[in-house]
Amino acid sequence: MGDTVRIGIIGTGFARTTQIPAFLACEGARVVAIASGHRENAARVAQTFNIPHVADDWRELVARDDLDLVSIVTPPATHMEMALAALDAGKAVLCEKPMAMNADETRRMVERAERTGAFALIDHELRFLNGRRRMRELVQSGEIGRVTHIKIFFRNATRARPDRPWNWWSDAKQGGGVLGAIGSHAVDSVRWLLGTEVEEVCCSLATHIKERRDAQTGAMRPVTSDDEALLLLRLAKTDLVEDATGLISLSVVEAGRQDHFTEIFGTRGALRIEERGELWRAEPSGDRWEMVPVEPTDLAPGLLDNGWSRGFTAFAREIVKALREGRRSVEGAATFADGHRVQLVLDAARRAHESGCWTSVNGS
Template identity: 35%
Template sequence: MKVGIVGASFARAAYLPALRHVPGAEVVALASGRIESARSAATEFGIEHAYDDWQAMLANHDLDLVLIATPTDLHAPITLAALAKGAHVVCEKPTAMDAGEAKAMLDAAEAAGRLHMVDHELRFNPNRARVADMIAYGDLGEIRHVNIANIGASWANPASRPKGDWWSLSEHGGGRLGANGSHQVDMLRWWLGPVASVVGQALVVVPDRKDKATGEAWTATADDLAYFTLEMASGALAQVFMSGVAANNIGNLTQVFGSKGTIILDNENEKLLFAKAGGSFEDITIADPNSGLPGLNKGVWNVSVVGGLREMAAAIVENRPLARGATFHDGLANQHVLDAVKLSTRTRAWVDLPAEACK
């Protein structure tokens, strides 16, 4: 299976270590915006071809699978080009700049008969899968509300980001809403079903910044703080608060409240706790069997990628649909929610999602 990757940073951190544990996968080419980054990653992982032009990479190789880990504004054009060349696609989150791009990606993949996945890798984490099963089997009863808080300090210092950092620029699709909010939305839809209505804000709290190396002033335009409430089609409410401008890292805490019990999941220690109504919390954590694989970088994100890439590779080899994971259908539904948060920011009002997003 010939694999090409666009984007060296996440490839080096997650994709390339994971692909060493995907049977039959051979990375033949890697492209990055800087040739130095592409060559460095290619040398480290024994990849023959390195490019600073993704279009040249696609033109020069017949690839079975293309992995896309670039700034968000490049997701749609690279996806469409890869599909046109006959490749299956795994694209990083957020899916696209808006729902229009996400729908174009989905339509092109379906028309080409290619497999498509958005890298919401937490769907392959055993603890989050257990929560999904417990909700589906009724162990928590009727889900009434969910609270998720993700608090960090990585954007707090005005000199913490380099000038031109795409994560801080709205024109490139940066911001906490896309970076972390897309994962939270996908997880909530996976657990609870469709989203009916949205209210929230995506805000730039620290716009005035200085390059961390040169001290040169520049302006951040992408949100460093975002929060939203989702009214699910089931009637459950889910609240998500994400900040990158706190003075201290608090981490990510997820709480699920049902009529028969409560779940607490802490990213800091990856402990999954469950209490039946009126009872005490018990540790029901499941260890990820992939966490001990050699060469993987630590962290739930890097480990969970293994499961996602194995599933995509197996589906390609077996000529079958994906059995697990977020497809471009999910990517479009998630994008409708992110777009609604941005609209709610402007209107300061609830936004009802279109009917097709509530299926």
């Protein structure tokens, strides 16, 4: 690969707000093309960021011979088809989370990536926050002893207004819902931070706003996706994880200050990481958190200051560097195999919700 990594983007949502500005801040990266099912959206983004090529068919973008990386930033129902096509076209692939609709789809994606030997990653950008990396180092080194519990809490009110229009996020058939959107990050965090797997899960999903108005027709449409997800976890035993449990609480319809944190409790203390990577530690019998010094993660120009933006700023830089050097992986990044393991947990969580029972995370 040459000195410049040529990037094609499919999708105009998170790509516009985060991915494109972060890639453009990377040395040796150029966004060459953007595609959207609504050409006017792609054209608007292309004009904003001076992207030369626009398409309303993602297949046209994947077929281009002037692209090195295809970033898939679309609803989950489209991920498998797009990823398989991009891999078959010889492109490196970055796929948004959740990886796909179910583990049957993610398994096919893993198999295709392995067969082609391609660069294929999932966008779990929170792994690249300096604070989270430091947290993982402390856990893996045994700094807080054997892990007994992990707690992940995410709350905002982005979908609390009932007059917010219906879109794909309201549709379970397109992969909408907080379990996939945020739960995928939470499960990945459990696996990556602790170095273990989820063995069993109990889950309750809720849809608190049950109808939204279609912006095109004006008619009310049912919301079939979840806006709240509560999960209990039982974790596999390792040298550092024993009889450990997990709690994940996610909501996008709760009023009040937005909050997002992860806490890990061990036999010799506890760690807490906040939204932008602020890291805290507590002693075993302590009654307060003390800050752990961590260098803040960079933020690309023009991005909102949050964990996702700072994480992707760092992740984009590592992606571009790896491709320029001809590498097929990024150290510490979530692979397609990681995405598949996360999907197995999400599938088990949905089965647990339907049955009302603890459910094993089966599959390989």
